[in-house]
Amino acid sequence: MTEQRLPYSPHLGPPGAVVTDLTVDRGNVRALDSVSLTAAAGEITVLLGPNGSGKSTLLESLLGLVTPTAGTVRVLGQPVRKALRSGRVAAVPQKDAIDERFPITAAEVVMQGRRRFTGPWRRPSATDRDAVAAALTRVGLDAVASRGIGELSGGQRRRVLLARCLAQEADLLLLDEPFNGMDAGSEEVYIDVLRELTAAGRTALISTHHLTTVDRLADSVALLNGRLVAHGPVAETTTPQILSTLLGARPRTVDDTPAASGSAPITAEEALS
Numbered sequence: 001m002t003e004q005r006l007p008y009s010p011h012l013g014p015p016g017a018v019v020t021d022l023t024v025d026r027g028n029v030r031a032l033d034s035v036s037l038t039a040a041a042g043e044i045t046v047l048l049g050p051n052g053s054g055k056s057t058l059l060e061s062l063l064g065l066v067t068p069t070a071g072t073v074r075v076l077g078q079p080v081r082k083a084l085r086s087g088r089v090a091a092v093p094q095k096d097a098i099d100e101r102f103p104i105t106a107a108e109v110v111m112q113g114r115r116r117f118t119g120p121w122r123r124p125s126a127t128d129r130d131a132v133a134a135a136l137t138r139v140g141l142d143a144v145a146s147r148g149i150g151e152l153s154g155g156q157r158r159r160v161l162l163a164r165c166l167a168q169e170a171d172l173l174l175l176d177e178p179f180n181g182m183d184a185g186s187e188e189v190y191i192d193v194l195r196e197l198t199a200a201g202r203t204a205l206i207s208t209h210h211l212t213t214v215d216r217l218a219d220s221v222a223l224l225n226g227r228l229v230a231h232g233p234v235a236e237t238t239t240p241q242i243l244s245t246l247l248g249a250r251p252r253t254v255d256d257t258p259a260a261s262g263s264a265p266i267t268a269e270e271a272l273s
C-alpha cells in the first residue's frame with residue numbers, strides 16, 4: 001500500500017516525522033529494514049506490530065537515541081537534533097521513566113514540560129503554573145497535583161506524563177505503548193486529549209500492539225514487522241489478509257536470514273498481544 005499523503009500541508013506545516021529508507025541494526029538484529037513512513041501533521045498515526053517488530057526502534061530513531069545504519073530521519077521538517085533542541089518534541093517511553101521512590105509530585109513532573117519556556121534555571125512564572133494546572137485538569141488529575149508520583153497508579157502516572165506533553169505544548173508526540181495497564185476510563189480520556197491535539201494540527205505517533213484500541217485511536221495505521229507491511233486508514237490496513245501478511249513477515253537478522261518462527265496457527269489478536 002503506497003502513501004497518498006502530501007508531504008507538506010500549507011495549513012498544518014511540515015509532517016511531524018518522515019523516515020526514508022530507514023535501516024537500523026541493533027547488534028546482530030536488523031530491527032528496521034528500509035522503512036519509509038510519514039506521520040502527517042493533524043493525524044494520529046499508530047505503529048502496530050508484534051513484539052520485536054521495531055516500533056520502539058522507530059520512535060527511538062526519531063529521538064536520536066539510535067543511529068541509522070542507512071536512510072534519513074526528519075522531525076518537524078528538520079534534522080533530528082535541531083528539532084529536539086527546539087523543545088517541540090515530547091516523548092513518553094515504554095518503560096515508566098519516573099523512579100517512583102523519587103520525591104517529586106505530579107505537578108512537578110508536569111512542570112518539567114515547561115522547561116522549554118523557563119529554561120533549566122528560571123523560576124516558573126504564573127503562566128507556567130497555570131499551564132501545569134490546566135494540563136492536569138485536562139487529564140482529570142487536578143485532585144492529585146500535590147501527591148507524590150510514587151503514590152499514583154500506573155494508569156494515573158501515564159496520564160501525568162501526557163499532561164507533561166500538554167504543558168510542553170509540543171508539536172510532535174511520540175508515545176511508546178501508552179495504553180499498557182490502563183483502564184477503560186483512562187484510555188478514553190487519553191484518546192480524547194490526543195484527538196484535541198491533532199485537531200489543532202499537532203502530530204501523534206503512537207506504538208501499540210493492542211489491536212482493539214486502534215479502531216478508536218488511529219487516523220492511519222503503519223503495520224511494522226521489521227519492514228513496513230502497510231500504511232493507510234484503519235479499514236484498509238487491519239484487514240485479515242494484511243494482518244496475516246504482517247504476522248507472516250518475521251523479523252530478520254542483519255545477514256537477512258529469516259529468524260526461526262513457530263508454526264502453530266494463532267489469531268491476529270493473540271499474535272499482537
Ligand SMILES: Nc1ncnc2c1ncn2[C@@H]1O[C@H](COP(=O)(O)OP(=O)(O)OP(=O)(O)O)[C@@H](O)[C@H]1O
Pocket residue numbers: 026027029030031049050051052053054055056057058094209251
Ligand atoms: N538495546 C538493544 N540491543 C540489541 N537489540 C535490541 C535492543 N533493543 C531492541 N533490540 C532488538 O531490536 C528488535 C526490535 O525491537 P523493538 O524494541 O524496536 O521492537 P518493538 O516492536 O518495540 O517490541 P515490543 O512490542 O516488544 O516493545 C528486536 O529484535 C529487539 O530484540
